[in-house]
Amino acid sequence: MVTASIDSATSVGRVALTVRNLAGVRDFYERVVGLRAIDVGEEQVSLGAGDTPLVDLVEDLAAPPRPPRTTGLFHLAILVPDRAELGHSLQRLVETRWPLAGASDHLVSEALYLSDPEGNGIEIYRDRRRDEWQRDGDELRMATLPLDLNDLLGELNGEPVAGSAVPAETCMGHVHLNVGDLDVGERFYATLLGLDVTARGYPGALFLSAGGYHHHVGLNTWRGVGIPSPPAGALGLRFYELTLPEPAALDEIVTRLRAGGEEVDSANGAALTRDPAGNAVRLAVAVS
Secondary structure, eight states: OOOOOOOTTOEEEEEEEEESOHHHHHHHIIIIIOOEEEEEOSSEEEEEETTEEEEEEEEOTTOOOOOTTSOEEEEEEEEOSSHHHHHHHHHHHHHHTOOOSEEEEOSSEEEEEEEOTTOOEEEEEEEOOGGGOOEETTEEOOOOEEOOHHHHHGGGTTOOOTTOOOOTTOEEEEEEEEOSOHHHHHIIIIIISOOEEEEOOSTTEEEEESTTOSOSEEEEOTTOTTOOOOOTTOSEEEEEEEEESSHHHHHHHHHHHHHTTOOEEEETTEEEEEOTTSOEEEEEEOOO
């Protein structure tokens, strides 16, 4: 099969999670992360920045837990517009006393890592300018270096952020997934979806993107090679979205997926498929 490229304007849309305690997890995303409720129902809520939904929470009290050595979400990654806003995110964590799991300088970006109350991984990050990104041949140079948190907080000049929300320009920058096989994952994401491989330098990981971005999708086998999918309907990732600029771009991908033997359910101008690790991918056209 000939590899075709996905439209360069493709981006990551919302990430949907199945949760056990809707009220508690919603409070976390509002108070600690700084998202705002956009659409609220009895058993679900959509949270985002401005009017753009980023995280959908669906409550299911009967959902089984995701076993540790299974595929699924490694983290969702919320992209704030600049370094000052990343400093605001850090200050929000300080003021709410929410623990950090890590903080890293990745050369292309600076990132804070944490988990929500049900263990779903989260990255909050800001990008460096593209003209600051470095390359090793055809691949982007990325690393995991310590991030100076005091220097980051220095961006704020002591301004409090309690109760504040992230700015409307905030978006879902990428998703990072646990898979069982990187080669199989690459066939799906590169050959069929048409994303470009941007970096292979991390042991047990692969990064892919559209339009020259550092990555829209990360894959890793850090939970184990050959691990199975979690039980159907388990807590954690329900699906994540890739948004395409126009219906023709969506149709091209659906055609490639079906020609490659993948199952695709199309309805209401969107398509739902699963990668070989069982992670659900919703393909949708961006709302103009």
